[in-house]
Amino acid sequence: MTTNATALSAVIYKVSELAPDVREFTLIPGNDELFPLYSAGSHVVLSLPIGGRIHRNAYSLLGDPARRDHWRIAVRRQQSSRGGSAWLHDEARAGMYIDLSPPVNLFSLVRTARHHVLVAGGIGITPILSQARELARLGASFEVHYAFRGPANAVFLHDLKAIAPDRVHPHDSDRDGQLEFGPLLARQALGTHLYICGPQGMVDACMQAGARLGWPSKHLHSEQFIAPAGGEPFEVELKRSGKRFTVPRDLSLLETLELNQVDTPSLCRGGACGQCELEVLDATGALVHHDVYLSAEERASGRKIMPCVSRLDGGCLVLNH
C-alpha cells in the first residue's frame, strides 16, 4: 500500500560488481531493529531519490529468508531504464540510506507440491535463489534450471551450486540456444509445480509448452516485473474528485497520480500484483496494457487499467477514482 511503501529504512552495507551490468547490494537495517521475516520468492520496493522525485522499483530478495540482519538484492542495468537501475549502478554507494517497503510475496512456493522445478533466465535468478534455499532447507524434491548468456553472466551459479549441489542445471544460451521447455515439462511427475522468472519471451515459451502438454495452469507460476515504458502524453480525469492532470511522456499514470497527492494503493509497481487496478469509465484513445495481471477478457472489456505500467495512447482517460 502507499502508506507502507517506505515503512522500512535500510543502509547499503556493501556493493558488489557481479558482471558489467549486474550489481549486488547488501542492505542492513537502518535502525537497531532486525528486518522482518520474509517467505521465499518475496520482493521489496525500493524508493530511490532521482531528479527531485521518488522513483520506486521492485527487487526480489535473493538471500536466505531466515536472515534478519541483512537482505540481498541484485540489480541489472536496464537498457531502457528511466533512472531506477541506472541510479543504483551509477549513484548508489555503501553507507547510503534507502527507504523500502516491507516484503511482499507474489511468487510463493506451493508447500504441497511433490516436486518443484525452478527456472531462471538471466537476472530472473534472484527470487529463484531464495526459493532454492528454502526448498533445500525443507528437504523438498526440486531441480533448478538456470539460463544465462555466456559464463560471464552466470553470476549466481556458484551460490546456486552451493545451495543445491546436484540439482542445478546450468544452461548457456549463447552456446546451447534457447532452453527447450517441451522435453523439460513432458517428463515431470504428477504433483509437480514449476516456477519461472526471466525475460518475457522465455516465460511465454514456458507457459505455451505447459499448456500444450496439459499442465493445469495452477501448477505453472511466473513472476515478471515490467518496467513502466513511456509513451504519448495523455489527459486523465478523476470522476470522484473532479481532478484532471496530464500524464507526461516519461512518467507512469501511477507516478502522476502520486505526484498530485492522489492516494492510489500499490504494491509491486511492475504490473504483476493487481493492487493498483483502477476502473476505466471512458477513454478517447487506445488503452496500452503492459501488465501481466489482467486476463485477455479484462483487457478486451476496456474497463480496467493497471496504472503502474499501462497508459493511454493519447487522448483522455476517465477513471472512477
Next chain:
Amino acid sequence: MLTTRMKSQPQYPPLEWDRKGRQHIVFVSAEDPALARHLFEDPPEGDLTVIHLSEDAEANASGWQVSLPPGSKRRVTRRLDSALQKLHESLDQASMGARLYLVGNEDIIWQASKVADRFGMGADAVRRHRLGTLARPVYCVHCRTTTRGVRTNVADCSGCGRALFVRDHFSRHLGAYMGFQIDAEKPGELPTIEEVYR
C-alpha cells in the same frame, strides 16, 4: 428435515473428456453402457487407461469393455483394494498433463480421490461422475468411524452403535457424510426410519 442444499455436498456434472489432458486414466466401478459408448466413441488424444472394478464375472460384456477404443488399456479387478492399488500404480507412472476420471458411487469415488490427492492432483486434473447406488458413507462425529452403504436417514454407527442422523454435510477430506447422534437428549426417541438413499 433439511430443505436447503448443503454447499459441501458434491455435484457431479455430466462427464466429458478434458481434452487439454495428454494422458487419461478412467477409474470405473459402475455400469452405464450409454455413457461408455458416448465417451469411447470420441476418445481424447493421448494414452487412455481404464481401471475397471467389477464384481461381475461377465465383466467382458460390460460397456467399458465392448466400447473400448482400440489401442487403449483396460485393467479389470473384482476387489476395491486391488483397484485402488492399480490406480496408485498408474498415477505413479503418469506425468504432469494426465487427467483422472472417477466414475462410480460416492464412497468409491472419494476413496479413489484420496489416492489422487497423494499424487498432488488438483481439482483441475480430476473429474468425478456419480453412478450406481446413492447409499452413503457416514462418518460418526462421536467415534470417528465411517459406516459404509447407509441407505436410511438414521443408521446405527458401526463403531459405537449410536443412532446417527445422516446429514447432507459432506467432507471431501473424509469422503463421507457427517452423522450425529439423533437421540442424545431423549434416548430411544427416534424419527421414523426411512430408506432414502437407494
